[in-house]
Amino acid sequence: MAAETPAPASAEPLIQVEKFNYAYGDHQVLFDVDLNMRREDVTALIGPSGCGKSTLIRSINRINDLVESARVVSGQIKIDGVDIYTPEVDVISLRRNVGMVFQKYNPFPRSIFENAVYGLRVAGIKDRHDLEEAAERSLKAAALWDEVKDRLHQMATGLSGGQQQRLCIARAIALQPRILLMDEPCAALDPIATARIEELIHQLRGQYTFVIVTHNMEQAKRIADRTAFFYKGKLIEEDDTMTIFNHPGNPLTESYITGRLT
Amino acid sequence: MSPVPTTENPFAGDNSGIQKRETIARWALRVGSYIVVIITVAIMLHIFIKGAPVTFQSKWPFVNTQFLTELPATLHVIEDKQGNHYETDVNGADAIKKKLGDNFRAEKTISYSGGGILGPIVGTALLVIVSVGVALFLGVACAIYLSEYAKHGKFLELVRLAILNLAGVPSVVFGLFGLGAFVLTAPVFVDVPADRSVFAIPLGFTTLSFEGWDTCVLSGGFTLAFVILPVIITASEQCLQAVPQGFRETSMALGATRWQTIRYSVLPFATPGILTSSILGIARAAGETAPIMFTAALAFKDKLPWQKDLPPLPADASIFAHWDQSVSRFLGIFTESVQALPYHIYTLAAKIPQNEYAERAQYGSVFVFLVLVASLAASSVLLRKRLRAKYRW
Numbered sequence: 172m173a174a175e176t177p178a179p180a181s182a183e184p185l186i187q188v189e190k191f192n193y194a195y196g197d198h199q200v201l202f203d204v205d206l207n208m209r210r211e212d213v214t215a216l217i218g219p220s221g222c223g224k225s226t227l228i229r230s231i232n233r234i235n236d237l238v239e240s241a242r243v244v245s246g247q248i249k250i251d252g253v254d255i256y257t258p259e260v261d262v263i264s265l266r267r268n269v270g271m272v273f274q275k276y277n278p279f280p281r282s283i284f285e286n287a288v289y290g291l292r293v294a295g296i297k298d299r300h301d302l303e304e305a306a307e308r309s310l311k312a313a314a315l316w317d318e319v320k321d322r323l324h325q326m327a328t329g330l331s332g333g334q335q336q337r338l339c340i341a342r343a344i345a346l347q348p349r350i351l352l353m354d355e356p357c358a359a360l361d362p363i364a365t366a367r368i369e370e371l372i373h374q375l376r377g378q379y380t381f382v383i384v385t386h387n388m389e390q391a392k393r394i395a396d397r398t399a400f401f402y403k404g405k406l407i408e409e410d411d412t413m414t415i416f417n418h419p420g421n422p423l424t425e426s427y428i429t430g431r432l433t
Numbered sequence: 434m435s436p437v438p439t440t441e442n443p444f445a446g447d448n449s450g451i452q453k454r455e456t457i458a459r460w461a462l463r464v465g466s467y468i469v470v471i472i473t474v475a476i477m478l479h480i481f482i483k484g485a486p487v488t489f490q491s492k493w494p495f496v497n498t499q500f501l502t503e504l505p506a507t508l509h510v511i512e513d514k515q516g517n518h519y520e521t522d523v524n525g526a527d528a529i530k531k532k533l534g535d536n537f538r539a540e541k542t543i544s545y546s547g548g549g550i551l552g553p554i555v556g557t558a559l560l561v562i563v564s565v566g567v568a569l570f571l572g573v574a575c576a577i578y579l580s581e582y583a584k585h586g587k588f589l590e591l592v593r594l595a596i597l598n599l600a601g602v603p604s605v606v607f608g609l610f611g612l613g614a615f616v617l618t619a620p621v622f623v624d625v626p627a628d629r630s631v632f633a634i635p636l637g638f639t640t641l642s643f644e645g646w647d648t649c650v651l652s653g654g655f656t657l658a659f660v661i662l663p664v665i666i667t668a669s670e671q672c673l674q675a676v677p678q679g680f681r682e683t684s685m686a687l688g689a690t691r692w693q694t695i696r697y698s699v700l701p702f703a704t705p706g707i708l709t710s711s712i713l714g715i716a717r718a719a720g721e722t723a724p725i726m727f728t729a730a731l732a733f734k735d736k737l738p739w740q741k742d743l744p745p746l747p748a749d750a751s752i753f754a755h756w757d758q759s760v761s762r763f764l765g766i767f768t769e770s771v772q773a774l775p776y777h778i779y780t781l782a783a784k785i786p787q788n789e790y791a792e793r794a795q796y797g798s799v800f801v802f803l804v805l806v807a808s809l810a811a812s813s814v815l816l817r818k819r820l821r822a823k824y825r826w
Contacts, residue, residue, distance in 0.1 A: 234685060234686050237685060263689075266685065270686070271683075277679040277683055293687065293688060343687070
């Protein structure tokens, strides 16, 4: 088919979603989702608002546990073959391995440095030198270092929106997670800041396994290896991004990406 | 066809009375608002005109230091035959009488109206410290639990209802509760339980006896704490809720536990609001009379809480050389009964015969009290302004 990139060497899936059903109280939002996400791939989740893609991404690090009445009805999400919803899984260490960047950039109203090392601090790392090193490493990785290195101890809320979002990415990768979840990371940003985030994702691909929820078709085309289309809580189609956009297998997918389905 | 020019105004109102009713309604509401403003200003002016001359004076240092630094005392007023009045205390009375000799005509004594009001100021300060300390600890703990841990449901609704009801309980009921709970039955560690002890648990080295804390700062402070608890819980919970949910999610997504999240990413940003509301709690606690009537306040006391007939500590010593004694003497302050400003005003106004001297003491106390409460309220507004500017998100 139209796969333009050669298949990655490790084709074995890192994240396996199996017959996943999820509900808020009695209101079911995900139905029998089966989805594999490969190691070091960028997977984009697309679909109209309320289709369940955000719920799915927020289930991968179990941050949705915070939402009252949210529950797994049946099915599993496995990371490296381990079902993350079993009691043996410590949700804290899960979240250290599965970082997340939210839609609205929301650094804490603290200094840039404190934001960058927040995850390390709560993990109990106290050594000043280690923290400084980690802050520099993650800020460099997030392409923010040159802009903030002279004002690390100023309030993060004084940065521009795009810088704040990159700081949020730096904060997530400071913990050196294996997976990076991004829930509409550019929804609140202007086109220039969006371009910088996309560039950053390009730079980081290969180091992390990305899962990105996006409403922006062009963005999905530009950054994703694989794209999954959701509609009304069901996974309609999942394939190579180019295949999805050029030769969608399902008429629903086609009407969505051509803007006829909202 | 061009419109016929006419002298009649097409937009003239009809005479249905709608306009009239509108005017009446507007004026009724306006007059109501003005009355409120006038009453407020009248209260302030009344207190200021009557009270300021007692507190301030025209000579240096412009503040009546005697009124602010002395304990209340009985005022002696001696009149000579020319109609001159001499105000003095009990010690000065004899000297003046001797000096006047035959010129002496009459002597009046007015209880509590001489001296100053240091005792009530100190007592109110101690009560406020204890009550706000207790109420902040309990209230913030309760608010954190309700806001961050408790699951929404029937139980939470019940707790909220209980807190609302607590806010509606008349303060004299709190006073009676404090009398029963803290003055008469609260637990203390003693070697030998008193006869009135409700219940005693021997612990070997000591006995935990439910014999009450007696009338003291501690009893009054705890009682006042329950009076202001609903205010503090409700305000704290609102402040916690105002912290964006995103902070909690982000913090947890970075591998923080729930308590770490609260500790580092919720409480710091809610603290300004909590502090502001607790300052208003201070004003409330300082102003309550009924809860302390049975639990802490005395009509008259000629000693400050730390003035006791105890042997002085050896002169060689810094306070650290006799640490345990110093500590127990410090804690002893809180087991003393005290005078308090609201109760002092009540005594002056209702418990002694009224005359110009008693009135002067009343208005002086009320003025000082009002200034204290107003400055607390003002500092709360300032604090909120400054912290709001600092913590934006």
